[in-house]
Amino acid sequence: MSQQTTFLDRHHFLLRRLHSLSGIVPIGLFLIAHLTTNSSILWGKLGLRGEHPEFSWSQGGAAYFAKEVVWINEQVPHLFLIELTLWLSIGFHAVLGTIYALTGRMNTSAYPYGANKRYRLQRASGYIGILFIFYHVATLRWGWTFLIPGGTAWSHNFASSTLAAALRGGEEFTAMGMVVSAFYFIGVSLLVFHFANGLWTAAITWGLTVSRAAQQRWGYVCAGLGAGLMAMAWASVIGFAMHSPAAAREVETKMHPDAAAMPQTP
Amino acid sequence: MEKTAAANRTVRLRIKRCDGPGKPSRWEEFRVPIEPGSNVISCLQAVAANPVTVEGTQTTPVVWDSGCLEEVCGACTMVINGKVRQSCSCLIDDYVTGNDDVITLEPMSRFPVVRDLWVDRARMFHNLKRIKAWVPLDGTYNLGPGPREDAATAERRYVLSTCMTCGCCLEACPQFDLEPDPATWDTSFVGAQVFGQAQLFNDHATSRQHAGERLDVLMGPGGINDCGNAQNCVQVCPKHIPLTQAIGAIGRAATIHAFVRFFRG
Numbered sequence: 001m002s003q004q005t006t007f008l009d010r011h012h013f014l015l016r017r018l019h020s021l022s023g024i025v026p027i028g029l030f031l032i033a034h035l036t037t038n039s040s041i042l043w044g045k046l047g048l049r050g051e052h053p054e055f056s057w058s059q060g061g062a063a064y065f066a067k068e069v070v071w072i073n074e075q076v077p078h079l080f081l082i083e084l085t086l087w088l089s090i091g092f093h094a095v096l097g098t099i100y101a102l103t104g105r106m107n108t109s110a111y112p113y114g115a116n117k118r119y120r121l122q123r124a125s126g127y128i129g130i131l132f133i134f135y136h137v138a139t140l141r142w143g144w145t146f147l148i149p150g151g152t153a154w155s156h157n158f159a160s161s162t163l164a165a166a167l168r169g170g171e172e173f174t175a176m177g178m179v180v181s182a183f184y185f186i187g188v189s190l191l192v193f194h195f196a197n198g199l200w201t202a203a204i205t206w207g208l209t210v211s212r213a214a215q216q217r218w219g220y221v222c223a224g225l226g227a228g229l230m231a232m233a234w235a236s237v238i239g240f241a242m243h244s245p246a247a248a249r250e251v252e253t254k255m256h257p258d259a260a261a262m263p264q265t266p
Numbered sequence: 267m268e269k270t271a272a273a274n275r276t277v278r279l280r281i282k283r284c285d286g287p288g289k290p291s292r293w294e295e296f297r298v299p300i301e302p303g304s305n306v307i308s309c310l311q312a313v314a315a316n317p318v319t320v321e322g323t324q325t326t327p328v329v330w331d332s333g334c335l336e337e338v339c340g341a342c343t344m345v346i347n348g349k350v351r352q353s354c355s356c357l358i359d360d361y362v363t364g365n366d367d368v369i370t371l372e373p374m375s376r377f378p379v380v381r382d383l384w385v386d387r388a389r390m391f392h393n394l395k396r397i398k399a400w401v402p403l404d405g406t407y408n409l410g411p412g413p414r415e416d417a418a419t420a421e422r423r424y425v426l427s428t429c430m431t432c433g434c435c436l437e438a439c440p441q442f443d444l445e446p447d448p449a450t451w452d453t454s455f456v457g458a459q460v461f462g463q464a465q466l467f468n469d470h471a472t473s474r475q476h477a478g479e480r481l482d483v484l485m486g487p488g489g490i491n492d493c494g495n496a497q498n499c500v501q502v503c504p505k506h507i508p509l510t511q512a513i514g515a516i517g518r519a520a521t522i523h524a525f526v527r528f529f530r531g
Contacts, residue, residue: 008487009453009486009487012485012486012489012491013485013486013489013520013524016491016492017491017524100492103443104441104494105440105443107438107440107498109348110348110349110438111349111498111501111502113496113497113501115495115497115498116440116496116497116501118496119494119495119496119497120440120496122494201494201495204495204510204513204514204517205491205493206518206521207514207515207516207517207518207519207520207521207522208518209514210514210515210517210518211511211514214514215510215514
Protein backbone atom coordinates (compact mmCIF):
# COMPACT_ATOMS: atom_id res chain seq x y z
CA MET A 1 0.00 0.00 0.00
CA SER A 2 1.20 3.49 -0.71
CA GLN A 3 2.02 5.71 2.22
CA GLN A 4 -0.81 8.20 1.98
CA THR A 5 -4.32 6.82 1.59
CA THR A 6 -6.93 9.29 0.48
CA PHE A 7 -10.67 9.26 1.12
CA LEU A 8 -11.15 8.24 -2.51
CA ASP A 9 -8.75 5.31 -2.08
CA ARG A 10 -10.26 4.05 1.17
CA HIS A 11 -13.80 3.95 -0.24
CA HIS A 12 -12.73 3.23 -3.79
CA PHE A 13 -15.16 0.45 -4.66
CA LEU A 14 -18.20 2.02 -3.00
CA LEU A 15 -17.62 5.45 -4.57
CA ARG A 16 -16.99 4.01 -8.04
CA ARG A 17 -20.13 1.91 -7.92
CA LEU A 18 -22.21 4.74 -6.46
CA HIS A 19 -20.96 6.93 -9.29
CA SER A 20 -22.18 4.30 -11.75
CA LEU A 21 -25.49 3.81 -9.96
CA SER A 22 -26.22 7.52 -9.50
CA GLY A 23 -26.01 8.04 -13.26
CA ILE A 24 -28.86 5.57 -13.76
CA VAL A 25 -30.92 6.16 -10.63
CA PRO A 26 -31.89 8.89 -10.01
CA ILE A 27 -30.26 10.96 -12.79
CA GLY A 28 -31.08 8.75 -15.78
CA LEU A 29 -34.56 8.04 -14.53
CA PHE A 30 -35.16 11.77 -14.08
CA LEU A 31 -33.81 12.44 -17.58
CA ILE A 32 -36.44 10.11 -19.05
CA ALA A 33 -39.25 11.80 -17.10
CA HIS A 34 -37.91 15.29 -17.87
CA LEU A 35 -37.64 14.67 -21.62
CA THR A 36 -41.09 13.06 -21.67
CA THR A 37 -42.60 16.16 -20.09
CA ASN A 38 -40.66 18.60 -22.24
CA SER A 39 -41.34 16.84 -25.52
CA SER A 40 -45.07 17.25 -24.81
CA ILE A 41 -44.73 20.67 -26.48
CA LEU A 42 -45.00 18.56 -29.67
CA TRP A 43 -47.43 15.80 -28.66
CA GLY A 44 -49.35 17.63 -25.92
CA LYS A 45 -52.59 17.80 -27.93
CA LEU A 46 -52.83 14.01 -27.48
CA GLY A 47 -52.23 14.35 -23.74
CA LEU A 48 -55.23 16.66 -23.36
CA ARG A 49 -57.52 13.72 -24.28
CA GLY A 50 -60.24 15.78 -25.87
CA GLU A 51 -60.06 18.66 -23.41
CA HIS A 52 -60.04 22.00 -25.29
CA PRO A 53 -61.02 20.57 -28.67
CA GLU A 54 -60.77 24.10 -30.05
CA PHE A 55 -56.97 24.12 -29.60
CA SER A 56 -54.73 23.57 -32.59
CA TRP A 57 -51.92 21.00 -32.46
CA SER A 58 -49.46 23.73 -31.49
CA GLN A 59 -51.80 25.27 -28.90
CA GLY A 60 -52.42 21.79 -27.48
CA GLY A 61 -48.70 21.41 -26.87
CA ALA A 62 -48.43 24.65 -24.91
CA ALA A 63 -51.63 23.85 -22.98
CA TYR A 64 -50.56 20.35 -22.00
CA PHE A 65 -47.08 21.52 -21.01
CA ALA A 66 -48.63 24.22 -18.84
CA LYS A 67 -50.81 21.57 -17.21
CA GLU A 68 -47.80 19.31 -16.60
CA VAL A 69 -45.74 22.10 -15.03
CA VAL A 70 -48.57 23.06 -12.70
CA TRP A 71 -49.11 19.40 -11.80
CA ILE A 72 -45.42 18.95 -10.98
CA ASN A 73 -45.33 22.08 -8.84
CA GLU A 74 -48.63 21.61 -7.04
CA GLN A 75 -49.26 17.87 -6.95
CA VAL A 76 -45.90 16.11 -6.74
CA PRO A 77 -45.29 15.49 -3.03
CA HIS A 78 -42.02 16.52 -1.43
CA LEU A 79 -40.85 18.26 -4.58
CA PHE A 80 -38.07 19.93 -2.62
CA LEU A 81 -36.74 16.56 -1.45
CA ILE A 82 -36.82 15.27 -5.01
CA GLU A 83 -34.92 18.34 -6.20
CA LEU A 84 -32.43 18.03 -3.36
CA THR A 85 -31.83 14.37 -4.25
CA LEU A 86 -31.24 15.36 -7.86
CA TRP A 87 -28.89 18.21 -7.02
CA LEU A 88 -26.83 16.00 -4.69
CA SER A 89 -26.76 13.14 -7.20
CA ILE A 90 -25.78 15.33 -10.13
CA GLY A 91 -23.16 17.10 -8.02
CA PHE A 92 -21.73 13.79 -6.81
CA HIS A 93 -21.77 12.28 -10.31
CA ALA A 94 -20.21 15.42 -11.82
CA VAL A 95 -17.42 15.85 -9.26
CA LEU A 96 -16.40 12.18 -9.16
CA GLY A 97 -16.87 11.84 -12.91
CA THR A 98 -14.49 14.74 -13.51
CA ILE A 99 -11.90 13.24 -11.14
CA TYR A 100 -12.19 9.86 -12.88
CA ALA A 101 -12.17 11.36 -16.37
CA LEU A 102 -8.96 13.22 -15.60
CA THR A 103 -7.17 9.86 -15.08
CA GLY A 104 -7.61 9.00 -18.78
CA ARG A 105 -5.33 9.83 -21.70
CA MET A 106 -7.17 9.97 -24.99
CA ASN A 107 -5.64 7.95 -27.84
CA THR A 108 -8.38 7.76 -30.45
CA SER A 109 -6.04 8.92 -33.22
CA ALA A 110 -3.77 5.89 -32.79
CA TYR A 111 -6.58 3.48 -31.89
CA PRO A 112 -9.72 4.73 -33.71
CA TYR A 113 -12.02 1.91 -32.59
CA GLY A 114 -15.71 2.52 -31.98
CA ALA A 115 -15.64 1.80 -28.25
CA ASN A 116 -12.57 4.01 -27.84
CA LYS A 117 -14.35 6.91 -29.58
CA ARG A 118 -17.34 6.40 -27.31
CA TYR A 119 -14.97 6.36 -24.31
CA ARG A 120 -13.68 9.75 -25.43
CA LEU A 121 -17.12 11.16 -26.20
CA GLN A 122 -18.40 9.93 -22.82
CA ARG A 123 -15.84 12.16 -21.10
CA ALA A 124 -16.32 15.14 -23.43
CA SER A 125 -20.11 14.91 -23.05
CA GLY A 126 -19.63 14.81 -19.29
CA TYR A 127 -17.63 18.05 -19.23
CA ILE A 128 -19.98 19.90 -21.59
CA GLY A 129 -22.98 18.35 -19.84
CA ILE A 130 -21.91 19.85 -16.51
CA LEU A 131 -21.70 23.31 -18.09
CA PHE A 132 -25.06 22.83 -19.80
CA ILE A 133 -26.88 21.59 -16.70
CA PHE A 134 -25.44 24.47 -14.69
CA TYR A 135 -26.60 27.02 -17.28
CA HIS A 136 -29.99 25.32 -17.59
CA VAL A 137 -30.67 25.20 -13.84
CA ALA A 138 -29.15 28.61 -13.10
CA THR A 139 -31.21 30.42 -15.72
CA LEU A 140 -34.54 28.63 -15.53
CA ARG A 141 -34.65 27.43 -11.92
CA TRP A 142 -32.57 29.92 -9.95
CA GLY A 143 -33.64 32.83 -12.12
CA TRP A 144 -30.23 34.10 -13.16
CA THR A 145 -31.87 36.12 -15.91
CA PHE A 146 -28.68 38.05 -16.62
CA LEU A 147 -27.47 34.89 -18.39
CA ILE A 148 -30.56 34.80 -20.62
CA PRO A 149 -30.43 36.93 -23.76
CA GLY A 150 -33.46 39.22 -23.59
CA GLY A 151 -33.65 38.60 -19.85
CA THR A 152 -36.95 36.68 -19.82
CA ALA A 153 -37.64 35.20 -16.38
CA TRP A 154 -39.09 31.72 -16.54
CA SER A 155 -42.44 31.42 -14.80
CA HIS A 156 -44.53 28.38 -13.88
CA ASN A 157 -47.79 29.79 -15.11
CA PHE A 158 -46.28 30.88 -18.40
CA ALA A 159 -43.98 27.89 -18.81
CA SER A 160 -44.02 27.54 -22.60
CA SER A 161 -43.97 31.23 -23.54
CA THR A 162 -41.17 32.16 -21.14
CA LEU A 163 -39.12 29.10 -22.14
CA ALA A 164 -39.58 29.87 -25.83
CA ALA A 165 -38.53 33.48 -25.17
CA ALA A 166 -35.50 32.33 -23.18
CA LEU A 167 -34.42 30.08 -26.07
CA ARG A 168 -35.08 32.74 -28.72
CA GLY A 169 -33.59 35.62 -26.79
CA GLY A 170 -36.94 37.45 -26.88
CA GLU A 171 -40.19 37.32 -28.81
CA GLU A 172 -38.30 36.68 -32.04
CA PHE A 173 -34.97 34.91 -32.60
CA THR A 174 -31.92 37.03 -31.87
CA ALA A 175 -28.31 36.10 -32.64
CA MET A 176 -27.64 35.35 -28.98
CA GLY A 177 -30.90 33.43 -28.82
CA MET A 178 -29.67 31.21 -31.62
CA VAL A 179 -26.48 30.59 -29.67
CA VAL A 180 -28.54 29.60 -26.61
CA SER A 181 -30.78 27.33 -28.69
CA ALA A 182 -27.75 25.70 -30.31
CA PHE A 183 -26.17 25.21 -26.87
CA TYR A 184 -29.37 23.53 -25.70
CA PHE A 185 -29.45 21.32 -28.77
CA ILE A 186 -25.82 20.24 -28.34
CA GLY A 187 -26.12 19.98 -24.55
CA VAL A 188 -29.16 17.71 -24.49
CA SER A 189 -27.84 15.59 -27.37
CA LEU A 190 -24.56 15.00 -25.55
CA LEU A 191 -26.34 14.23 -22.28
CA VAL A 192 -28.63 11.70 -23.96
CA PHE A 193 -25.55 10.05 -25.46
CA HIS A 194 -23.86 10.15 -22.06
CA PHE A 195 -26.81 8.36 -20.49
CA ALA A 196 -27.22 5.71 -23.21
CA ASN A 197 -23.50 4.97 -23.39
CA GLY A 198 -23.22 5.04 -19.61
CA LEU A 199 -25.99 2.47 -19.42
CA TRP A 200 -23.98 0.27 -21.79
CA THR A 201 -20.74 0.53 -19.79
CA ALA A 202 -22.55 0.21 -16.45
CA ALA A 203 -23.74 -3.24 -17.51
CA ILE A 204 -20.09 -4.28 -17.93
CA THR A 205 -19.03 -2.54 -14.70
CA TRP A 206 -21.63 -4.41 -12.66
CA GLY A 207 -21.01 -7.64 -14.53
CA LEU A 208 -24.45 -7.85 -16.07
CA THR A 209 -23.08 -8.28 -19.58
CA VAL A 210 -20.03 -10.52 -19.67
CA SER A 211 -19.70 -12.12 -23.10
CA ARG A 212 -19.04 -10.13 -26.22
CA ALA A 213 -22.41 -11.21 -27.63
CA ALA A 214 -24.20 -10.03 -24.48
CA GLN A 215 -22.41 -6.68 -24.62
CA GLN A 216 -23.41 -6.32 -28.25
CA ARG A 217 -27.06 -7.20 -27.57
CA TRP A 218 -27.22 -4.79 -24.64
CA GLY A 219 -25.55 -2.24 -26.93
CA TYR A 220 -28.50 -2.47 -29.32
CA VAL A 221 -30.92 -1.97 -26.42
CA CYS A 222 -28.99 1.09 -25.20
CA ALA A 223 -28.76 2.47 -28.74
CA GLY A 224 -32.51 2.03 -29.16
CA LEU A 225 -33.25 3.75 -25.87
CA GLY A 226 -30.76 6.48 -26.77
CA ALA A 227 -32.40 7.03 -30.16
CA GLY A 228 -35.82 7.34 -28.52
CA LEU A 229 -34.57 9.79 -25.91
CA MET A 230 -32.67 11.72 -28.58
CA ALA A 231 -35.93 12.09 -30.54
CA MET A 232 -37.64 13.42 -27.41
CA ALA A 233 -34.71 15.74 -26.65
CA TRP A 234 -34.72 17.20 -30.15
CA ALA A 235 -38.51 17.47 -30.09
CA SER A 236 -38.24 19.47 -26.86
CA VAL A 237 -35.54 21.91 -27.96
CA ILE A 238 -36.85 22.41 -31.48
CA GLY A 239 -40.47 22.41 -30.27
CA PHE A 240 -39.91 25.23 -27.79
CA ALA A 241 -37.51 27.22 -29.92
CA MET A 242 -39.97 27.22 -32.82
CA HIS A 243 -42.96 28.03 -30.62
CA SER A 244 -44.10 31.63 -30.76
CA PRO A 245 -44.05 33.06 -27.22
CA ALA A 246 -47.06 35.24 -28.01
CA ALA A 247 -49.16 32.29 -29.19
CA ALA A 248 -48.15 30.26 -26.13
CA ARG A 249 -49.00 33.18 -23.82
CA GLU A 250 -52.49 33.32 -25.28
CA VAL A 251 -53.04 29.65 -24.43
CA GLU A 252 -51.52 30.01 -20.97
CA THR A 253 -53.75 32.97 -20.14
CA LYS A 254 -56.72 30.79 -21.01
CA MET A 255 -55.33 27.92 -18.89
CA HIS A 256 -54.55 30.08 -15.85
CA PRO A 257 -57.03 32.95 -15.89
CA ASP A 258 -56.30 33.58 -12.21
CA ALA A 259 -52.54 33.86 -12.72
CA ALA A 260 -51.37 36.92 -10.81
CA ALA A 261 -49.76 38.80 -13.64
CA MET A 262 -48.26 38.38 -17.04
CA PRO A 263 -44.52 37.76 -16.95
CA GLN A 264 -42.50 40.87 -17.37
CA THR A 265 -40.00 41.11 -20.16
CA PRO A 266 -37.60 43.89 -19.20
CA MET B 267 5.11 -11.60 -54.41
CA GLU B 268 5.00 -9.31 -57.45
CA LYS B 269 4.97 -6.22 -55.32
CA THR B 270 8.24 -7.26 -53.66
CA ALA B 271 9.99 -8.39 -56.82
CA ALA B 272 11.93 -5.17 -57.34
CA ALA B 273 15.61 -5.73 -56.68
CA ASN B 274 17.61 -3.60 -54.25
CA ARG B 275 14.51 -2.46 -52.45
CA THR B 276 15.02 -0.52 -49.25
CA VAL B 277 12.94 0.68 -46.33
CA ARG B 278 13.73 3.59 -44.06
CA LEU B 279 13.32 2.95 -40.32
CA ARG B 280 12.58 6.09 -38.34
CA ILE B 281 13.48 5.10 -34.79
CA LYS B 282 12.86 6.92 -31.51
CA ARG B 283 16.08 6.46 -29.59
CA CYS B 284 17.06 6.96 -25.98
CA ASP B 285 20.44 6.28 -24.39
CA GLY B 286 19.09 5.21 -21.01
CA PRO B 287 16.51 5.76 -18.28
CA GLY B 288 15.79 9.45 -17.80
CA LYS B 289 17.85 10.44 -20.83
CA PRO B 290 16.24 12.58 -23.56
CA SER B 291 14.99 10.81 -26.66
CA ARG B 292 15.80 11.64 -30.27
CA TRP B 293 14.84 10.41 -33.73
CA GLU B 294 17.27 8.68 -36.08
CA GLU B 295 16.59 7.28 -39.52
CA PHE B 296 18.25 4.25 -41.13
CA ARG B 297 18.06 2.89 -44.66
CA VAL B 298 17.89 -0.89 -44.75
CA PRO B 299 17.81 -3.30 -47.73
CA ILE B 300 14.77 -5.60 -47.67
CA GLU B 301 13.75 -8.80 -49.39
CA PRO B 302 10.51 -10.75 -49.43
CA GLY B 303 9.69 -11.87 -45.89
CA SER B 304 11.77 -9.18 -44.18
CA ASN B 305 10.38 -8.21 -40.82
CA VAL B 306 11.12 -5.44 -38.37
CA ILE B 307 13.55 -7.61 -36.38
CA SER B 308 15.56 -8.56 -39.49
CA CYS B 309 15.75 -4.87 -40.37
CA LEU B 310 16.91 -4.03 -36.84
CA GLN B 311 19.60 -6.70 -37.22
CA ALA B 312 20.73 -4.95 -40.40
CA VAL B 313 20.86 -1.64 -38.48
CA ALA B 314 22.91 -3.30 -35.73
CA ALA B 315 25.36 -4.63 -38.34
CA ASN B 316 25.75 -1.19 -39.91
CA PRO B 317 24.65 1.57 -37.54
CA VAL B 318 24.88 4.48 -39.96
CA THR B 319 22.00 6.94 -40.31
CA VAL B 320 20.58 8.12 -43.64
CA GLU B 321 22.65 11.27 -43.20
CA GLY B 322 25.76 9.05 -43.13
CA THR B 323 26.49 9.59 -39.43
CA GLN B 324 28.00 6.68 -37.55
CA THR B 325 25.92 5.98 -34.43
CA THR B 326 25.42 3.30 -31.80
CA PRO B 327 23.48 0.12 -32.72
CA VAL B 328 19.78 0.36 -31.90
CA VAL B 329 18.90 -1.74 -28.86
CA TRP B 330 15.74 -3.84 -28.76
CA ASP B 331 14.47 -6.75 -26.70
CA SER B 332 13.45 -10.05 -28.23
CA GLY B 333 13.23 -13.71 -27.41
CA CYS B 334 11.24 -16.29 -29.31
CA LEU B 335 10.86 -14.51 -32.68
CA GLU B 336 7.52 -16.30 -33.15
CA GLU B 337 5.07 -14.08 -31.26
CA VAL B 338 4.78 -16.15 -28.10
CA CYS B 339 7.17 -14.43 -25.66
CA GLY B 340 6.07 -10.80 -25.96
CA ALA B 341 9.55 -9.35 -25.46
CA CYS B 342 9.83 -7.54 -28.79
CA THR B 343 6.62 -5.54 -28.36
CA MET B 344 6.98 -1.97 -29.65
CA VAL B 345 4.97 0.80 -31.27
CA ILE B 346 5.12 0.44 -35.05
CA ASN B 347 3.63 3.27 -37.12
CA GLY B 348 1.85 4.49 -34.00
CA LYS B 349 0.29 1.15 -33.06
CA VAL B 350 1.53 -1.42 -30.58
CA ARG B 351 2.41 -4.96 -31.71
CA GLN B 352 5.18 -7.56 -31.75
CA SER B 353 8.00 -6.59 -34.10
CA CYS B 354 9.00 -10.19 -34.88
CA SER B 355 5.69 -10.93 -36.59
CA CYS B 356 5.61 -7.55 -38.32
CA LEU B 357 6.32 -8.12 -42.00
CA ILE B 358 7.66 -5.09 -43.83
CA ASP B 359 5.53 -5.84 -46.90
CA ASP B 360 2.37 -5.57 -44.80
CA TYR B 361 3.31 -1.97 -44.03
CA VAL B 362 4.96 -0.57 -47.14
CA THR B 363 4.57 -1.38 -50.79
CA GLY B 364 6.93 1.09 -52.45
CA ASN B 365 10.66 1.58 -52.39
CA ASP B 366 12.39 3.52 -49.61
CA ASP B 367 9.16 4.06 -47.66
CA VAL B 368 9.29 4.96 -43.97
CA ILE B 369 8.29 2.79 -41.00
CA THR B 370 8.30 4.39 -37.56
CA LEU B 371 9.48 2.45 -34.54
CA GLU B 372 8.99 3.67 -30.96
CA PRO B 373 9.34 2.00 -27.60
CA MET B 374 6.09 1.42 -25.69
CA SER B 375 5.13 4.64 -23.92
CA ARG B 376 3.52 3.16 -20.80
CA PHE B 377 6.65 1.40 -19.57
CA PRO B 378 10.00 2.95 -18.60
CA VAL B 379 12.53 2.85 -21.41
CA VAL B 380 15.71 0.91 -20.63
CA ARG B 381 17.35 1.85 -23.90
CA ASP B 382 16.07 2.67 -27.41
CA LEU B 383 13.23 0.21 -28.13
CA TRP B 384 13.77 -1.86 -24.98
CA VAL B 385 11.35 -1.19 -22.11
CA ASP B 386 11.05 -2.52 -18.57
CA ARG B 387 7.82 -4.47 -18.13
CA ALA B 388 8.49 -5.33 -14.45
CA ARG B 389 5.21 -3.66 -13.40
CA MET B 390 3.22 -6.36 -15.20
CA PHE B 391 4.99 -9.11 -13.22
CA HIS B 392 4.61 -7.13 -10.01
CA ASN B 393 0.87 -6.99 -10.61
CA LEU B 394 0.70 -10.74 -11.30
CA LYS B 395 2.25 -11.27 -7.85
CA ARG B 396 -0.28 -8.92 -6.27
CA ILE B 397 -3.18 -11.03 -7.53
CA LYS B 398 -1.43 -14.35 -6.77
CA ALA B 399 -1.59 -15.45 -10.40
CA TRP B 400 -0.68 -19.06 -9.72
CA VAL B 401 -2.08 -22.38 -8.54
CA PRO B 402 -1.19 -22.90 -4.86
CA LEU B 403 0.35 -26.34 -4.49
CA ASP B 404 3.25 -25.99 -2.05
CA GLY B 405 2.87 -27.72 1.29
CA THR B 406 4.53 -30.06 3.74
CA TYR B 407 2.54 -33.12 2.79
CA ASN B 408 0.99 -34.67 -0.29
CA LEU B 409 -2.32 -32.95 -1.02
CA GLY B 410 -3.46 -35.80 -3.27
CA PRO B 411 -4.99 -35.37 -6.72
CA GLY B 412 -6.66 -32.05 -7.45
CA PRO B 413 -10.26 -31.65 -8.59
CA ARG B 414 -11.01 -32.52 -12.19
CA GLU B 415 -11.21 -29.74 -14.77
CA ASP B 416 -14.19 -30.15 -17.06
CA ALA B 417 -13.57 -29.77 -20.77
CA ALA B 418 -15.64 -26.59 -21.16
CA THR B 419 -13.74 -24.78 -18.39
CA ALA B 420 -10.42 -25.98 -19.73
CA GLU B 421 -11.30 -24.62 -23.15
CA ARG B 422 -12.43 -21.30 -21.69
CA ARG B 423 -9.24 -21.02 -19.67
CA TYR B 424 -6.90 -22.12 -22.47
CA VAL B 425 -7.15 -18.89 -24.43
CA LEU B 426 -6.59 -16.85 -21.24
CA SER B 427 -3.47 -18.92 -20.58
CA THR B 428 -1.94 -17.81 -23.89
CA CYS B 429 -1.25 -14.35 -22.44
CA MET B 430 2.47 -13.62 -22.92
CA THR B 431 2.61 -10.50 -20.72
CA CYS B 432 3.61 -8.48 -23.79
CA GLY B 433 1.91 -5.25 -22.73
CA CYS B 434 -0.06 -4.48 -25.93
CA CYS B 435 -3.36 -4.22 -24.01
CA LEU B 436 -1.78 -1.76 -21.56
CA GLU B 437 -0.01 0.35 -24.17
CA ALA B 438 -3.30 0.85 -26.05
CA CYS B 439 -5.32 1.52 -22.88
CA PRO B 440 -6.29 5.16 -22.24
CA GLN B 441 -6.51 4.44 -18.49
CA PHE B 442 -3.09 2.81 -18.10
CA ASP B 443 -0.36 5.38 -17.61
CA LEU B 444 3.41 5.31 -17.26
CA GLU B 445 4.32 4.93 -13.57
CA PRO B 446 8.11 5.11 -13.29
CA ASP B 447 8.00 4.95 -9.46
CA PRO B 448 7.27 1.38 -8.23
CA ALA B 449 5.86 2.87 -5.01
CA THR B 450 2.74 3.88 -6.95
CA TRP B 451 2.20 0.50 -8.61
CA ASP B 452 -0.04 -0.85 -5.85
CA THR B 453 -2.61 1.90 -6.37
CA SER B 454 -2.32 2.64 -10.10
CA PHE B 455 -4.45 0.94 -12.72
CA VAL B 456 -3.48 -2.69 -13.36
CA GLY B 457 -5.05 -3.02 -16.80
CA ALA B 458 -6.56 -5.79 -18.89
CA GLN B 459 -3.61 -8.22 -18.63
CA VAL B 460 -4.24 -8.62 -14.91
CA PHE B 461 -8.02 -9.04 -15.34
CA GLY B 462 -7.43 -11.80 -17.88
CA GLN B 463 -5.00 -13.59 -15.57
CA ALA B 464 -7.20 -13.13 -12.50
CA GLN B 465 -10.02 -14.73 -14.44
CA LEU B 466 -7.72 -17.56 -15.60
CA PHE B 467 -6.93 -18.50 -12.00
CA ASN B 468 -10.32 -17.69 -10.47
CA ASP B 469 -11.76 -20.16 -12.95
CA HIS B 470 -9.28 -22.89 -11.99
CA ALA B 471 -10.67 -25.64 -9.74
CA THR B 472 -7.76 -25.45 -7.27
CA SER B 473 -6.69 -21.84 -7.62
CA ARG B 474 -10.28 -20.74 -7.03
CA GLN B 475 -9.50 -20.75 -3.30
CA HIS B 476 -7.57 -17.50 -3.84
CA ALA B 477 -10.46 -15.89 -5.73
CA GLY B 478 -11.57 -13.78 -2.75
CA GLU B 479 -8.05 -12.44 -2.17
CA ARG B 480 -7.72 -11.59 -5.85
CA LEU B 481 -11.03 -9.76 -5.83
CA ASP B 482 -10.04 -7.85 -2.68
CA VAL B 483 -7.02 -6.52 -4.58
CA LEU B 484 -8.99 -5.83 -7.76
CA MET B 485 -11.74 -3.96 -5.89
CA GLY B 486 -9.21 -1.47 -4.52
CA PRO B 487 -7.63 1.57 -6.18
CA GLY B 488 -6.30 0.74 -9.63
CA GLY B 489 -8.55 -2.30 -9.86
CA ILE B 490 -11.51 -3.33 -11.95
CA ASN B 491 -13.52 -0.15 -11.39
CA ASP B 492 -10.82 2.00 -12.97
CA CYS B 493 -11.53 0.36 -16.32
CA GLY B 494 -13.12 2.92 -18.65
CA ASN B 495 -14.43 0.37 -21.16
CA ALA B 496 -12.60 1.86 -24.13
CA GLN B 497 -12.01 -1.80 -25.10
CA ASN B 498 -8.79 -1.13 -27.01
CA CYS B 499 -7.24 -4.04 -25.10
CA VAL B 500 -9.28 -6.67 -26.88
CA GLN B 501 -8.64 -5.02 -30.26
CA VAL B 502 -4.84 -5.03 -29.98
CA CYS B 503 -4.32 -8.34 -28.14
CA PRO B 504 -2.12 -10.43 -30.47
CA LYS B 505 -3.43 -13.63 -28.85
CA HIS B 506 -7.08 -12.63 -29.34
CA ILE B 507 -7.76 -13.12 -25.64
CA PRO B 508 -11.35 -12.11 -24.81
CA LEU B 509 -10.15 -9.45 -22.36
CA THR B 510 -13.41 -7.49 -22.26
CA GLN B 511 -15.18 -10.72 -21.35
CA ALA B 512 -12.69 -11.20 -18.50
CA ILE B 513 -13.38 -7.61 -17.40
CA GLY B 514 -17.13 -8.31 -17.34
CA ALA B 515 -16.56 -11.56 -15.43
CA ILE B 516 -14.32 -9.87 -12.84
CA GLY B 517 -16.88 -7.04 -12.57
CA ARG B 518 -19.64 -9.55 -11.89
CA ALA B 519 -17.51 -11.45 -9.34
CA ALA B 520 -16.66 -8.14 -7.64
CA THR B 521 -20.34 -7.16 -7.44
CA ILE B 522 -21.23 -10.49 -5.82
CA HIS B 523 -18.14 -10.42 -3.58
CA ALA B 524 -19.08 -6.91 -2.37
CA PHE B 525 -22.64 -7.95 -1.49
CA VAL B 526 -21.48 -11.11 0.25
CA ARG B 527 -18.82 -9.17 2.17
CA PHE B 528 -21.37 -6.50 3.16
CA PHE B 529 -24.00 -8.88 4.49
CA ARG B 530 -21.89 -11.79 5.72
CA GLY B 531 -18.79 -9.96 6.86
